Amino acid sequence: MDAVIEKKIAIGISACQFGGKVRYNGKGQDVTRLLGRERSDFIWHPLCPEVMAGMGVPRVPVSLRGGNGDDFWAGKAEVKSREGENLGEWMRSGCGACLDSLKRAGVKAFVFMEGSPSCGVYRTSLKNKRLGHPPGIFGSLLLREGFFLIPAADLQSPIRWWDWRRCRLAN
């Protein structure tokens, strides 16, 4: 028999996957609507590290140079706009503020947007077979802090989502 959720689970999510039109190009989608009534079993905490960093919408896309998100936090890689502006300080502040917010709310799971140099965990490029050099800057923090991580794309597959949900409830 299916497990019954008695208490709502707090769960973080990349804001651009919760309907927020906060991507660099002003786009976003709501993957949670695919959950139907189950959506209300959770308390959602949408956030965008790039917007929290002070970058607006639309904005010039950012990219990691010289390494991945882990390297960035170790001071060995840089994050720059396409125009070459160094956005390291901004991203440190934005990611730190997002992490503080999740911790304050007792959030332990996060639905992340794969392919982003910020929120990506296992890929940092959306271009076909280019997998980039993961994790992204915020993804690195989420991994380090031991968050239960769910790719946003998996909410589009009932079977995959059920599997994630079962694992989450077992933790």
Ligand code: SF4
């Ligand atoms: S992937 Fe993350 S940083 Fe990029 S728009 Fe979505 S929430 Fe913001």
